[in-house]
Amino acid sequence: MPDLVYLDHAATTPVLPEVVEVVAAQMRAEIGNPSSQHRAGRRARKVVEESREAIAAALGANPSEVVFTSGGTEADNLAVKGLYWARRAADPRRTRVLISAVEHHAVLDAAEWLGKSEGADVELLPVDRNGRLNVDALHDTLARDPESVALVSVMWANNEVGTLQPIRAIVAAAAQQGVPVHADAVQAVGAVPVDFAASGLDTMTISGHKIGGPVGSGALLARRETELVPVLHGGGQERDVRSGTLDAASIAGLAVAVDHVTAGREESAARLASLREDLVDGVRRAVPDAVVNGTDDPAQRLPNIAHVSFPGCEGDSLLLLLDAQDIQCSTGSACAAGVPEPSHVLLAMGADPLLARGSLRFSLGHTSTASDVDALVAALGPAVERAKAAGYVNASKDGK
Amino acid sequence: MKVLAAMSGGVDSAVAAARCVDAGHDVTGVHLALSSNPQSFRSGARGCCTLEDSRDARRAADVMGIPFYVWDLAERFREDVVDDFVAEYAAGRTPNPCLRCNEKIKFAAVLDRALALGFDAVCTGHYAQIVNGPDGRELHRAVDPDKDQSYVLGVLDARQLAGAMFPLGDSLKSDVRAEADRRGLSVADKPDSHDICFITNGDTAGFLHDKIGTAPGEVVDESGAVLGSHDGAYAFTVGQRKGLKIGRPAPDGKPRYVLNISPVDNRVTVGPAEALDVDEVTGASPRWCGPEPVGETSCLAQFRAHGTPVPAVAVWDGDALTVRFVEPQRGVAPGQAIVLYDGTRVIGSATIATTSRPVPATTE
Secondary structure, three states, rough: OOEEEEEEEOOOOOOHHHHHHHHHHHHOOOOOOOOOOOOOHHHHHHHHHHHHHHHHHHOOOHHHHHEEOOOHHHHHHHHHHHHHHHHHHHOOOOOOOOEEEEOOOHHHHHHHHHHHHHHOOOEEEOOOOOOOOOHHHHHHHHHOOHHHEEEEEOOOOOOOEEEEEEHHHHHHHHHHOOOOOOEEOOOOOOOOOOOOHHOOOOOOEEOOOOOOOOOOOEEEEOOOOOOOOOOOOEEEOOOOOOOOOOHHHHHHHHHHHHHHHOOOOOHHHHHHHHHHHHHHHHHHHHHHHHHEEEEOOHHEOOOOOOEOOOOOOOHHHHHHHHHOOOOEEEEEOOOOOOOOOOOHHHHOOOOOOHHHEEEEEEEOOOOOOOOHHHHHHHHHHHHHHHHHHOOOOOOOOOOO | EEEEEEOOOOOOHHHHHHHHHHOOOOOEEEEEEEOOOOOOOOOOOOOOOHHHHHHHHHHHHHOOOOEEEEEHHHHHHHHHHHHHHHHHHOOOOOHHHHHHHHHHHHHHHHHHHHHHHOOEEEOOOOEEEEEEEEOOEEEEEEEOOOOHHHHOOOOOOHHHHEEEEOOOHHHHOOHHHHHHHHHHHHHHOOOOOOOOOOOOOOHHHHHHHHHOOOOOOEOOOOOOEEEEEEEHHHHOOOOOOOOOOOOOOOOOOOOOOEEEEEOOOOOEEEHHHHHHHEEEEEEEEEEEEOOOEEEEEEEEHHHEOOOOEEEEEEOOOOOOOEEEEEEEEOOOOOOOEEEEEOOOOOEEEEEEEEOOOOOOOOOO
């Protein structure tokens, strides 16, 4: 079987060899629950706390600000729901939840649930055609009855088109009104400089498996003065904010991954940015009418994601044709049934819905090479021709 | 060959796909999402469009080790099958949506897309046989008479047939189940799906009422005398006896049946069983599975999915199709598909446009 051409690192990226080693070593190590008082517990606790310190140091946080979770989705849920409940408990007027229109579903759906079940008024903050938040609009939205805002949530870097958000400006706007800000930084860590303290954020989500750590590992960084109502109740671990036995092996792996990607960030980002440039050039050569989504400004986007729309094509036709040649990429979104829907991110950016359906995300990572890019560029032209001939599968007869 | 296997999540389409793999084809599985608002779980044995069915199909594809995708055809299905179904009932006819789905979705939208994407054929779990005959490919009845689905495939034309594969046509259903079990396909024990997949609770009248609404009208006898009223003529089918809600018994005391549904004046005509006899029908938009049978053709005609084929003579002049039954038939209604067979071979099909009653024999 030929090697896979893996261009879907934003979905998940290969676990780093040093992570495999440390996780395996911890799994083989002596037994111990980090919450136990005895020696076995102390041994495990040492692993957890050293990991906590390493992660905090790498991301500009205090160790006590690291709350381990089962991953990005749980951390986002804890931030959005936890902040909302705590802020509303302190002042019942605070029911507005302001989130960007391009949030990951872990934030979007958590906020929508608060709207449906907890009396929240969810407001989507608009983005420009590059997917970047309109800070003036945020100012206006906040100024309209600031006492009623529970929280603001804007992701650091978008997972579909890779656009970076003006986190400093967002935090400054919210701080004027005393409103806490959460950011999902899952795609940002290891790709761009991330400093929790300097950002001024109240909470921030990180995930292990997007950076070569174990799936099922992650953390919410939460400032010490930030109050969160727990989502999970139980043994009172993690400042009583996130109960559940800590997974020392997985946490050790997460720490190694965070350390690795932040230490090597500059070199890796430069390499991936150059590879992405080759990829985008090649895609444009192969398919001249392809539309690259998001901003051209390298300072305002992730170095490793290229999101491209192919006019006249159904994204899942392209996915099928490329997959048949062992080239792995993503249409950027998928629901439980696997039915592709036009991306909410592209729609929020004002993209034509039909064009949005013909989009693919190519995301590079630590194992990506020039030959991956070459293989994609070689396969793409014929695949797009075929997909165009196949047309839009579910287009209604009046062409909608 | 590169084969696209349509996988509903049921046992038949899973085994059909597996047989394609065994035959050495390069197979890709596709689940067709036909409902825009699918339910999470199957309820009873109906339908094939829940998320659970999609997962079952994906699991079967994974067991076989073939790629698997979901194609969203909900909008096309709604337009071509569901809306058509409702419109036909509203016009007083009795449609079969499975034929429409095969004609417009599985062997049109899906086949066309598959061919454009570089596939050579679409494989399904239908029970029917494709045989190479002197004039090209022929569609024949399945070996298993209880499962034969050639009737709902009678709408396929030669081009569609050329792109179709039915690997189960030579098998008995019981053998297919056993084979699924042997292959480790967890769908082996799944109940058969039946009825209309988009009416998940089986309540066709309720479904139509939701779509069409209430349209009160009269129930009359053959002389035009009003016997009762109804809330919507679409809720009746020709040949129906129960649920007519006529207070007065017939003068001769015999049961009365729905004879005719007239959407123009919203009237339902009832009468005695003898008046249901039909000896000739005309067919609209005939579709031929092979060469056109020009002139008079002695054949067998079937007008229900699991109906008995009856001897008939079809007359086709390239423009109009008439089918005369050798013996008068009951339960024949406009909108039904009539499929014509030469032995086990499907000649073609048409939608029944009009029905004629035999001229009463003059008696002394």
